[in-house]
Amino acid sequence: MKQILEYVWLDGYTPEPNLRSKIKVVDLEVNGVEDIPEWNFDGSSTQQADGNYSDCVLKPVRLYQNYSKRTKIYVFCEVMNPDGTPHTTNTRASIEDDKDFWFGFEQEYFIREGKHQPVLGHSNKSRNPYLGLEPQGKYYCGVGSNVVGRDFVEEHMQFCLDMGIDITGINAEVALGQWEYQVFSKGTLKACDDLWMARYFMEIVSEKYGYSVEYHPKPLGESQDWNGSGLHTNFSTKKMREVGGEEYFNSIFSSMDIRQKKHIEVYGSDNYMRLTGKHETQSINKFSWGISDRGASIRVPIQTSKEWKGYLEDRRPASNANPYNIVRVISETIKMANEINTTKNNMFSNVGMKQFDEIASKYNGILRTDELLSEYQNDSEYTLSNSVSHSKNEPITELKFDLNNIKRDTGTIYND
Numbered sequence: 001m002k003q004i005l006e007y008v009w010l011d012g013y014t015p016e017p018n019l020r021s022k023i024k025v026v027d028l029e030v031n032g033v034e035d036i037p038e039w040n041f042d043g044s045s046t047q048q049a050d051g052n053y054s055d056c057v058l059k060p061v062r063l064y065q066n067y068s069k070r071t072k073i074y075v076f077c078e079v080m081n082p083d084g085t086p087h088t089t090n091t092r093a094s095i096e097d098d099k100d101f102w103f104g105f106e107q108e109y110f111i112r113e114g115k116h117q118p119v120l121g122h123s124n125k126s127r128n129p130y131l132g133l134e135p136q137g138k139y140y141c142g143v144g145s146n147v148v149g150r151d152f153v154e155e156h157m158q159f160c161l162d163m164g165i166d167i168t169g170i171n172a173e174v175a176l177g178q179w180e181y182q183v184f185s186k187g188t189l190k191a192c193d194d195l196w197m198a199r200y201f202m203e204i205v206s207e208k209y210g211y212s213v214e215y216h217p218k219p220l221g222e223s224q225d226w227n228g229s230g231l232h233t234n235f236s237t238k239k240m241r242e243v244g245g246e247e248y249f250n251s252i253f254s255s256m257d258i259r260q261k262k263h264i265e266v267y268g269s270d271n272y273m274r275l276t277g278k279h280e281t282q283s284i285n286k287f288s289w290g291i292s293d294r295g296a297s298i299r300v301p302i303q304t305s306k307e308w309k310g311y312l313e314d315r316r317p318a319s320n321a322n323p324y325n326i327v328r329v330i331s332e333t334i335k336m337a338n339e340i341n342t343t344k345n346n347m348f349s350n351v352g353m354k355q356f357d358e359i360a361s362k363y364n365g366i367l368r369t370d371e372l373l374s375e376y377q378n379d380s381e382y383t384l385s386n387s388v389s390h391s392k393n394e395p396i397t398e399l400k401f402d403l404n405n406i407k408r409d410t411g412t413i414y415n416d
Contacts, residue, residue, distance in 0.1 A: 001027065002025060002026070003026050003029075004023060005025075006073070006074050008021045008076050008200055009021075009041075009076075009077045009079055011048060012048035016268070016321070017089065017322065021200070022041065023072075030063075030073060032063070033060050036060040036063070036073075037060075038080075040057050041056055042055070042056075056081070057079070057080040057082060058078075060075045061077060062197075063076075064076065064165070074197065074200075078092050091325055095189065096188065097187060098187065098237075099186060099187040100238040101235065101237055101331065102187075102235065102241075103185060103191035103192075103235050103327065104182060104311075105182065106181075106230070106233075107231055108173055108178065108179070108180045108231070109178070111149045111152065111179065111206075112213075112214050113210075113212075114211065115212045119214070120148045120149050120176075120177040121149075121177045136175055136225070136227060139175060139178070140171075140172060140173060147176070151209075152206070152209050153170055153179050156201060159201045159204070165194045166184050166185060166194070167183055167198070168182045168183070169181070174227045175226045175227060192323040192324045215319045216320060217270055217318035226279070228273065228318075229318070230316075231268070231318060231320075231326070232313055232314070235311060236312070237334060240311065241311070243309070244309035248341055249312075251340055252337040255334075256297070256298060256337075258336075259336070260287045260297075262332075262333075264284060266326065266329055267316050267318055267325075268318025268322075271318040282295060282315070284316075291305045297316055298314055
């Protein structure tokens with residue numbers, strides 16, 4: 001039986017990779033990803049190899065197909081070196097597969113009339129001063145003359161659903177020609193794979209319409225009074241969903257505050273144009289969290305805040321960000337919060353002073369031992385201060401802690 005396999009992978013372009021694909025026709029029965037053979041490609045044409053040693057290997061990792069129609073199988077792949085090691089551009093290999101870590105990505109984007117063409121719905125009105133564009137307001141979740149591109153958007157949604165991707169919704173966004181879809185997945189790897197393939201299927205559908213999908217976070221310019229495009233990332237771990245507690249969530253907020261720069265570094269190029277502190281964003285140089293606050297770095301859903309169990313929304317990632325990098329840095333920060341929370345709860349028993357410094361260095365944190373002690377000895381003052389909570393973003397006041405009251409005896413901390 002002839003089977004059409006379309007191999008899909010990420011190239012080596014920076015700051016964000018592009019999607020690539022090629023088709024292989026084989027005579028085999030496919031029951032799972034393990035039945036799909038590896039393949040190779042010319043890495044010198046994708047900025048992943050030199051011409052004198054150009055072969056890169058495609059390692060199948062996940063399949064997408066419409067089981068009701070038995071059409072072609074889309075084979076999502078990692079890029080590997082000929083010796084079987086992950087290629088340097090293979091960001092997927094940098095994260096662990098944690099199936100208890102759930103992610104929901106809100107992918108915003110603009111539709112252009114074509115490559116390097118105006119945003120859909122903007123060209124005629126921009127050229128004709130009598131038509132003009134109304135300010136943003138009516139376009140969000142709009143209908144009729146307040147939206148453009150609905151056929152394209154809904155066809156993409158159906159394509160994803162047919163391929164087994166859990167698209168949980170779509171809506172028109174605040175600018176004309178701007179839309180959003182939401183993808184939910186359980187597991188770190190599956191969440192990222194599904195988003196990349198949802199992007200790929202959108203590229204496929206755009207070929208039919210002659211459109212170009214724009215993922216730049218501020219395509220209409222940072223001086224214009226239009227919202228940019230984000231990739232709001234909703235996440236939860238089993239501990240967040242089932243154990244929770246305000247103290248634990250405060251540890252997460254504190255850890256995210258400490259690692260603010262580490263997150264921003266991988267949250268998409270040109271994100272500074274979008275994260276201005278306006279248009280439902282926090283400043284790129286500040287960190288804040290707030291309950292139901294869409295102007296904060298981290299939005300705490302009202303339902304989560306009621307019992308301090310559930311998910312959080314990181315509103316900082318840009319629409320062009322690589323989800324593997326987002327998941328990796330969030331996972332690292334959650335691990336840091338878990339270790340600090342455990343250390344804090346045990347700090348009066350048998351935890352050595354060196355453990356604080358080890359945690360800080362392990363996750364590229366900036367706090368020293370005395371600073372971490374100060375933070376968690378004064379936990380209620382620190383984590384609930386206006387400088388960190390509820391999006392007020394005032395400078396964090398330096399907390400003082402008398403280290404002379406701490407006795408050191410064979411590496412154990414005691415409190416007088």
